[in-house]
Amino acid sequence: GLVSEVLKVYLVKHKKKWDGREVHKIVGKTPLEAAAVIVEDYALPLSKEDFLSEFSPIWCKLKAQPGAYRLIKHLRGHGVKMALASNSPRANIDIKLSYHLTLKESFAAIVASDEVKEGKPSPEIYLEAAKRLNIHPSKCLVIEDSQPGICAAKAAKMEVVAVPSIPNQPHLYTAADEVIISLLDLRLETWGLPPFEDIANFPSLIHEDGELAEKTLELPLYAKYNDDEYFKSIPAPDHNNHLSH
Structure with missing residues (x-):
């Protein structure tokens, strides 16, 4: 996944080789919690704070996931209220969103881990987000990529769509109401939201045998991705040319 690629x-800079064994221990955690795992397991000669100082600038500059801009632009255009609830502290969120100003302007509320008593998997961060949106938790749909986040949303009595950040580990996401490979696979109408007016031309499953295309999870693809290239508008129906029954 993206976390592993970064x-x-x-770790190459420190002459270490990432083997992915810790990824389930860091996804969905606070930055300091995740840093502590990496520093300890790889015996890095620096503190967790120093690790974050080096790593955060790399992480913050990453492109949004394929389909993220499309999704947020669409929902914003239909007047759907959105909130961002993250296990990162507010300072980290602000830095990352400074590279994605369009996204930042679309959120009616942003809740960080240092603005609540407990972060995910506690439901508090999602309950606070719903409160700021003035929407009952049961009316909220959460899109999550981590097991702690899914647990937090379900504990808040919200519906959850999982977009796994750890591929090929389906047992980590069974608590979600739906699991999809990519935001490109999201069908909003399933959740009572306005459907997309375009068609995705970038299927997440491209192998005939149904296996996940590994290149959809490679870092270079995220870096090069441009939403507009992969979508086309759905043509309006021609009411003057229809079949009679």
């Missing part, structure tokens, strides 16, 4: 590049 850490793989980072």
